[in-house]
Amino acid sequence: MTVNQKNILSVRDMEREDIDRILSAAAEFDRGNGTGHELDGKILAVLFFEPSTRTRMSFSSAMMRLGGKILNLGSVEATSIAKGETLSDTIRVVSGYADAIVLRHPKEGAARLASEVATVPVINGGDGAGQHPSQTLLDLYTIRESMPLENIDIGLQGDLRYGRTVHSLAFALSKYKNIRIHTIAPEGLDFPASLKADLSELGVELICHDAVEECLPELDVLYVTRLQRERFPDPVAFDSYASTYRITPELLEIAKPNMIVLHPLPRVDEIDPRVDALPCAKYFEQAHNGVPVRMAMLHEVMRK
Amino acid sequence: MKPEKTLMISPIQHGTVIDHITPGEGLTVIRILGISRGTSETVTVACNVESSHGGRKDLVKIANRELVKDEVDKIALVAPDATISIIRDYQVVDKKPVAVPQEIAGVITCPNPNCITNTKEPVPTRFVLHSRGYRCSYCDTVISRERDIGDYI
Numbered sequence: 001m002t003v004n005q006k007n008i009l010s011v012r013d014m015e016r017e018d019i020d021r022i023l024s025a026a027a028e029f030d031r032g033n034g035t036g037h038e039l040d041g042k043i044l045a046v047l048f049f050e051p052s053t054r055t056r057m058s059f060s061s062a063m064m065r066l067g068g069k070i071l072n073l074g075s076v077e078a079t080s081i082a083k084g085e086t087l088s089d090t091i092r093v094v095s096g097y098a099d100a101i102v103l104r105h106p107k108e109g110a111a112r113l114a115s116e117v118a119t120v121p122v123i124n125g126g127d128g129a130g131q132h133p134s135q136t137l138l139d140l141y142t143i144r145e146s147m148p149l150e151n152i153d154i155g156l157q158g159d160l161r162y163g164r165t166v167h168s169l170a171f172a173l174s175k176y177k178n179i180r181i182h183t184i185a186p187e188g189l190d191f192p193a194s195l196k197a198d199l200s201e202l203g204v205e206l207i208c209h210d211a212v213e214e215c216l217p218e219l220d221v222l223y224v225t226r227l228q229r230e231r232f233p234d235p236v237a238f239d240s241y242a243s244t245y246r247i248t249p250e251l252l253e254i255a256k257p258n259m260i261v262l263h264p265l266p267r268v269d270e271i272d273p274r275v276d277a278l279p280c281a282k283y284f285e286q287a288h289n290g291v292p293v294r295m296a297m298l299h300e301v302m303r304k
Numbered sequence: 305m306k307p308e309k310t311l312m313i314s315p316i317q318h319g320t321v322i323d324h325i326t327p328g329e330g331l332t333v334i335r336i337l338g339i340s341r342g343t344s345e346t347v348t349v350a351c352n353v354e355s356s357h358g359g360r361k362d363l364v365k366i367a368n369r370e371l372v373k374d375e376v377d378k379i380a381l382v383a384p385d386a387t388i389s390i391i392r393d394y395q396v397v398d399k400k401p402v403a404v405p406q407e408i409a410g411v412i413t414c415p416n417p418n419c420i421t422n423t424k425e426p427v428p429t430r431f432v433l434h435s436r437g438y439r440c441s442y443c444d445t446v447i448s449r450e451r452d453i454g455d456y457i
Binding site (some may be wrong): 010012086087088105106107108113116127129130201 | 423436
């Protein structure tokens with residue numbers, strides 16, 4: 001189990017107790033119950049080999065709110081990586097500079113490789129189309145702030161084939177009781193067959209829909225992801241599809257009154273900006289929750 | 305016309321006989337064992353021969369090399385019904401079935417081009433047995449044991 005080894009690499013290998021412990025710690029930090037000195041004197045190396053705004057900034061903010069300091073990789077072009085150094089060597093060296101490493105890398109499995117050569121804890125800040133556990137934990141946290149993480153009907157809409165956030169979230173939800181996952185995706189962008197088989201083995205009830213209206217009245221959570229034009233099997237059909245998949249206040253009239261709408265952001269056209277003012281719109285709160293959740297993750301791997 | 309007076313597959317004095325290999329996988333077994341063009345061993349491969357159990361099989365004989373357990377288990381990836389006989393002085397001194405390994409390192413190439421193991425990183429691939437095949441420990445890609453695995457060895 002990776003949390004015991006003081007790494008957080010994937011929700012796939014986290015137990016439910018580990019997730020719950022991190023979410024409860026996040027709630028404490030969120031309610032202002034931290035001292036602000038939990039990680040005094042500690043240094044977090046932030047190694048991002050890919051562009052990122054929210055993840056990088058919220059990890060940095062979380063570390064500073066715990067009293068720790070940040071060591072940034074800076075731009076990849078200006079480092080020894082540009083000279084051809086391997087990730088393994090970079091991680092070995094940086095292990096001597098910091099007390100923990102948060103890594104984002106374009107290759108899947110990069111964080112696991114890093115954890116095998118690092119002498120300090122590694123947190124996966126997203127690896128290619130693979131895992132992004134901090135996003136999943138903040139998604140779960142946002143749901144848990146609105147309802148218990150059991151007996152939930154959750155709709156996942158958008159690019160479910162390549163969207164790593166929905167894959168990780170589906171896995172994490174499989175650890176909770178009575179979760180029904182409704183998928184709403186264009187043809188060709190549904191969950192990969194191997195993921196469906198994995199979820200089915202884990203006992204998750206998966207229900208596929210062509211349109212969100214089919215399941216919206218049953219949903220407790222609607223999780224919307226961005227459709228990327230380049231990933232669309234038929235680019236000509238993208239525009240008509242994007243408008244069909246748009247969440248509007250009118251559409252949400254058939255939803256339960258306490259249903260919440262989430263989105264990992266950035267959004268483009270998939271949620272009408274008029275939805276922002278509705279009580280169900282939780283996506284900005286979800287982004288803000290990245291700080292307390294990442295505080296809890298940093299505390300988990302670096303506390304004594 | 306008289307038949308040629310040579311055996312199709314000669315017995316070996318010392319070495320290993322891998323029998324009951326799934327038809328078509330004999331050459332993959334050779335590849336798994338790392339036997340390449342420059343080998344000094346005498347290697348015999350017979351493909352699609354009749355099996356005494358009925359049907360067809362491939363067969364590999366390697367002179368002067370006794371396979372160790374790790375090598376034997378790797379063979380199970382493509383030939384789960386294979387048997388391994390260790391030969392000394394033309395006698396079978398040990399005969400064992402192959403066992404499907406729980407974990408396999410450095411043998412299978414990950415089919416996911418974006419996997420970290422398909423880069424210049426000095427890391428051997430690692431696959432763990434899973435209900436539907438072998439799962440890459442790095443990127444979670446699953447290779448089906450029955451159909452695909454030989455393509456990635």
